[in-house]
Amino acid sequence: MDGSGEVKAAPSPAYDGPPDYRVVGRHGVFPETGHDEIERLNLLAHMNRHLSTRVMPHVKTAWEVRAGPKAEQALGRPARDRHEVQRALLQDPYFQAWSALRRLTMEQRQQAGRWTTLRQAERLAATAQALSAGDARLQLDPALPIPRYVSAVDHHCMPGSYHGEAFPGDVSGAANYDHAIFATTGGALGRYSDGGGQGMVRWLRRNLPEFQPRRILEIGATLGQNLLPLAQAFPQAEVVGVDVSAPVLRYGAARARSLGVDNVRFVQADGSDLSMFAAASFDLIQTTMFLHELSLLSMKAIFAETRRLLAPGGLVAHLEQPQYSPTMPLFEQAMRDWDAFYNNEPFWSALHELDLDALMAEAGFPREALVHGTVTAAVDRSVFPDAADDDGEDFGRKAAWRLLGARAPS
Numbered sequence: 001m002d003g004s005g006e007v008k009a010a011p012s013p014a015y016d017g018p019p020d021y022r023v024v025g026r027h028g029v030f031p032e033t034g035h036d037e038i039e040r041l042n043l044l045a046h047m048n049r050h051l052s053t054r055v056m057p058h059v060k061t062a063w064e065v066r067a068g069p070k071a072e073q074a075l076g077r078p079a080r081d082r083h084e085v086q087r088a089l090l091q092d093p094y095f096q097a098w099s100a101l102r103r104l105t106m107e108q109r110q111q112a113g114r115w116t117t118l119r120q121a122e123r124l125a126a127t128a129q130a131l132s133a134g135d136a137r138l139q140l141d142p143a144l145p146i147p148r149y150v151s152a153v154d155h156h157c158m159p160g161s162y163h164g165e166a167f168p169g170d171v172s173g174a175a176n177y178d179h180a181i182f183a184t185t186g187g188a189l190g191r192y193s194d195g196g197g198q199g200m201v202r203w204l205r206r207n208l209p210e211f212q213p214r215r216i217l218e219i220g221a222t223l224g225q226n227l228l229p230l231a232q233a234f235p236q237a238e239v240v241g242v243d244v245s246a247p248v249l250r251y252g253a254a255r256a257r258s259l260g261v262d263n264v265r266f267v268q269a270d271g272s273d274l275s276m277f278a279a280a281s282f283d284l285i286q287t288t289m290f291l292h293e294l295s296l297l298s299m300k301a302i303f304a305e306t307r308r309l310l311a312p313g314g315l316v317a318h319l320e321q322p323q324y325s326p327t328m329p330l331f332e333q334a335m336r337d338w339d340a341f342y343n344n345e346p347f348w349s350a351l352h353e354l355d356l357d358a359l360m361a362e363a364g365f366p367r368e369a370l371v372h373g374t375v376t377a378a379v380d381r382s383v384f385p386d387a388a389d390d391d392g393e394d395f396g397r398k399a400a401w402r403l404l405g406a407r408a409p410s
């Protein structure tokens with residue numbers, strides 16, 4: 001109440017939700033989205049944010065005040081590893097509710113995105129064909145076997161995973177992955193979902209300012225969303241993205257052409273056997289959130305190939321979520337393991353307890369040549385105009401990854 005006796009309403013809190021889907025970056029092969037499709041994705045983005053910021057913190061409370069003490073009483077001791085923590089959480093109703101809702105949002109995100117692209121699948125295929133037909137920068141190999149670690153899993157609930165196609169030339173699965181991931185991440189990877197690539201460019205500028213790669217390779221490039229920022233940052237470089245899946249490469253090549261990025265070549269190949277490329281022929285080799293989708297045998301083979309392909313003075317960089325360490329709380333490890341059991345990421349749990357330094361050394365990289373760091377996605381000002389842009393992880397506005405890599409001797 002002020003001096004006049006009028007009651008004034010309290011100021012509304014500043015909006016801190018995810019951005020409206022309409023700010024997403026579009027390109028020549030991007031699927032059309034109607035009003036209801038957009039609002040469905042907006043709903044899912046808000047649900048994801050609500051679950052991560054409002055509900056998930058109380059899972060920890062449920063562990064500390066209920067599930068943890070029950071487990072300790074049943075075991076006669078505190079939980080010793082993340083698996084015991086997870087088994088205890090599975091009995092707790094709050095964890096059950098959070099987990100079920102999170103799984104539901106993943107399934108609905110795929111249903112919503114797939115419906116949008118299936119209704120226009122033929123048009124999308126024709127558009128991709130028109131943009132990349134006869135272009136030597138798209139090299140497909142129909143005889144390439146799809147590794148079982150890809151073919152046996154619908155990764156993160158995505159029907160057909162990365163390689164499925166309903167008809168020859170189909171790119172609808174790739175278009176689903178591209179246009180709906182913005183809702184899953186709440187815009188945290190930027191308008192074009194290229195935050196990993198943008199972050200890697202910034203890391204190179206800050207840590208290796210004189211580094212000017214002439215040939216760049218990304219293994220597991222998918223649509224090339226994290227490869228195009230590197231191609232744009234180093235326009236004189238020859239840039240190659242390899243993947244085992246033809247649909248994502250078709251779509252990625254068309255996407256790159258429509259965005260005016262012309263120094264990228266998309267090649268269908270298995271990263272465990274890149275014998276079509278000469279030894280010591282790449283100055284920069286990158287993977288982005290790729291290792292967690294690999295079997296151990298394939299990872300070892302890919303590490304060995306990166307060592308063979310890395311040119312003198314070159315850099316290999318793998319961006320991933322952090323490894324589980326003795327200093328990481330068991331509760332956090334158990335929560336991070338959720339994707340392994342409920343988001344169709346069967347190699348996630350095993351990967352994050354491996355000694356990756358030892359595997360890099362086994363592949364031939366000297367331990368003194370290993371590189372560790374943190375890569376954060378640069379805040380996309382067209383999505384979050386008022387957000388701070390620093391080196392920290394800003395949940396809901398940008399992401400952060402651990403960098404594991406190595407430099408080859410000059």
